[in-house]
Amino acid sequence: MSPDINTIMMGEALKEARKAFVSDEVPVGAVILHGRDIIARAHDQVEMLKDPTAHAEIIAITQAANYLGSKWLQGCTMYVTIEPCSMCAGALVLARIDKLFFGASAKKTGACGSVLDIPGHKMLNHQVKVSGGVLEAECSAIMSDFFRNKRRKA
Numbered sequence: 636m637s638p639d640i641n642t643i644m645m646g647e648a649l650k651e652a653r654k655a656f657v658s659d660e661v662p663v664g665a666v667i668l669h670g671r672d673i674i675a676r677a678h679d680q681v682e683m684l685k686d687p688t689a690h691a692e693i694i695a696i697t698q699a700a701n702y703l704g705s706k707w708l709q710g711c712t713m714y715v716t717i718e719p720c721s722m723c724a725g726a727l728v729l730a731r732i733d734k735l736f737f738g739a740s741a742k743k744t745g746a747c748g749s750v751l752d753i754p755g756h757k758m759l760n761h762q763v764k765v766s767g768g769v770l771e772a773e774c775s776a777i778m779s780d781f782f783r784n785k786r787r788k789a
Contacts, residue, residue, distance in 0.1 A: 641736055644668060644714040645770040648738070651678040651691060652716045652777050658683060662777045665691035665715040667699040667708065667732075674711070675699040691715060692723035696730050707731045716774040718745035718767060724753035727763050734764045738774025 638646075644666055651664025655678035667675040675698035680689040692715055699708050712734040719727065719737065724746035727735055735747065735754060746753045747765045754763035 640671075641714070641766075641769050644673075644712075645716070645736065645738055645774070647673065647676065648714045648716050649770065649773060649777065651676055652774070655679045655691070656777060656781055662781045663691045663715065663717050665695040665713060667695050668712045668714070669699070669703065669708075669710055674702045688722065690720070690723050692719050693726055696726055696732075700730065709733060712736065714769070717741050717778060718747050718749055720744045721746040721751060721753060724751070727754055728756075728759055728761050731761045732763055735766070736769045737765070737767045738770050739778065740767055740771075 647666045648664040651666065652662040655664065656662040660679040660682050663679045665677050666673050675695040677691045677694035677698060679691050680694065681687060692713065695713065699711060700706055708730045711732050713727065713732055714736045716738040718741040737747065740749050742749050744750065748767065754765050
């Protein structure tokens, strides 16, 4: 049986997370799909850019908007390895992304159902369809490995 599109795309997001891991960034990776084409791929670059907003999701949204020549990302789906934080969840709503698939939940910072539910908030002018748990074990493992290594070095 061949893998489904969600598994394939989360695999692409994991490739980005591995790039972050190697660069000593928090290993979060994201890709954005428009139709069946990947139009953006990114990983966290907070340390490298010295920018607290340089999350994978934000960088990918900027790339996708530039690619489409539009501030709206309607018809787009984002795949991200970890549940987005409040900043990134807000950006997903503002960009009007249709769907979000994430790997592992973020129990302390997740804003797509764990701590808050920004994309599904009915008072906002746009709701993003959210589904978590895609390649959850792999997405959780890379994050755990990263922070285990950080604690060992400290």
